[in-house]
Amino acid sequence: MTEAVKVLIIEDDPFISDLLELYLVQEGFLVSMAYDGEAGWEMYYDEAPDFVILDIMLPKMDGWEVCREIRRDERQVPILMLTGKGESYDKIKGLQLGADDYVVKPFEPKEIIARMQAILRRTSPYKHERKSLYFENMQIDVQQHQLLRKNESVILPSKELELLYFLALEKNQVFTRQQLVDSIWGYDYEGDVRTIDVHIKRIREKIGDEWPYWKLKTIRGVGYKFEVNDHV
Template sequence: MAANVLIVDDDPDIVELMRFYLQREGLAVVSAADGLAALEAAEQGKADLAVIDIMMPRMDGWALCQRLKTEHPDMPVLMVTAKGETGHKLKGFHLGADDYLVKPFEPLELAARVKSLLRRYRIQSQMKVQIGNVLLDKHRYVAFVEGEGEAPSPPISLPLREFDLLFKLASHPGHIFTRNDLIEQVWGADFEGDDRTVDVHIKRIRDRFAELDCRFSIETKRGLGYKLEVAE
């Protein structure tokens, strides 16, 4: 499925120029002429990335960038403006903008920057998984348990194989993995040990989270394998 790029600019000629080059790269494009319309589009889930101008009616790009980064922190924002002074760039980055392009710009550079941001955010999203009230962070190989109305717990460090095994199960909740599936995907196809090593690691993971108020469980499907379930 093509990524949805939200173009926010009150100049229809600029919008059509961007639309042409982004669609040529296989991206889907929606547009908004002001910040309020852009927020509505983002709320409806129509945007994976926003390309926004600064000078717009009703809500300018500064305010829009700040709102998007507050309400949709996983949405990359590329600011495009005629104001190229360093101060404006710094303000945009301070408000959470991920990249900055100054008018007049090369449309091919715009498309390249958009695709680069989408790749970067997809990689980042693949490095974190939320299961119930537990966040797994593959950047640091740690888990955080969030309490009701409380700050996250101190990070829980897991050995490499245990973390990778839990991360694999958590990335596909409800999916049953056989022991062979898990051996190949976590230990590698050249692993020469007993497939019962999966059972040992599953037990260790269960033991680590047994005393914590975690809203997930790893279930044994007899004769099949294992699956992770998230409590409602």
């Protein structure tokens, strides 16, 4: 990393917070900590972190609500959620609210760091190489983290924007869920490939389609593609 990444840990267990801080500082991250959701929400706006580690079960304001509020910020800072539960409901809900990844307690601090680094690679790779993409009534600009639909800004969490950009860049090419997970989440991702379905559904809800010019299409039994009609 050429510039220190500021991490905000919102976790009410001091042991977990202190342990994460120790490992993160050793890796060169700058760390701030909050011990309840309300304080974490305030620190998010006061300190403008580059990354948030967010527990679900928090006093005063739970992690779901904090995540929801953070996702209203145009900066779309990456969020890694911590949960003591392993149920798929918690995982899917976190992704639907815009979290980039989740880790179930107990965990190894090194796993947190590995997942953080993977998220950071995915949410800000190739910034100087990637270009804006233009389609009928839509512009995707990942450098500015901006999506314009009919000249109006549409806010997408970083993972959704990455996924849409990847599919649009490789227009008319079909990708399986596993290929998309490997490309966007990384080969070390151990979560469920159905994550893709959740994100595709949310993207469609926000951008719709512009057929006969373009649409985000499901290829039944295979995966997805961003279909563009080059003959219109």
